[in-house]
């Protein structure tokens with residue numbers, strides 16, 4: 001039994017749980033050093049740590065939809081993992097396959113759910129997500145042009161997708177008659193909803209305060 005929650009907050013927990021290099025029993029020296037720096041006994045190291053991580057992950061998976069899991073993977077899983085393949089062309093890094101799959105999954109749902117309408121394209125939606133989550137410098141208008149999309153369509157689809165995914169609570173571009181913002185007019189983005197669900201699961205499980 002751990003006497004206090006192993007994580008300080010949900011962001012720390014999710015960053016840990018979605019990182020395959022940190023949830024193994026044999027953690028990299030840098031992570032063990034971080035435990036020392038935090039002057040904690042290293043609750044999350046060794047076999048106990050692996051068991052705690054497994055039960056926290058199960059708790060989240062049990063309460064979130066596959067789309068919500070994919071969205072949180074896009075945000076919190078590492079984009080790249082270390083690579084030891086030793087081939088001549090190896091840079092020492094490879095794209096995290098779980099992260100790349102999650103981007104593809106979210107892109108498919110975005111096409112259907114974000115009502116991107118005519119001309120919605122998986123490659124374009126993926127590119128928007130790779131920019132948002134992977135910080136990749138992709139020229140969306142160039143890609144759009146290759147796919148036969150007008151500049152206006154590119155702009156419109158990007159905005160719809162990011163609104164659907166990220167729109168913060170209470171944000172609205174509509175106003176009521178008395179000039180107050182119509183706060184319930186637009187739905188909360190999928191990512192803040194997923195994050196809140198994960199945070200609740202972690203709190204219920206005693207993994208965060």
Ligand SMILES: [Zn+2]
Pocket residue numbers: 083084085086087090091092093094
């Ligand atoms: Zn390699």
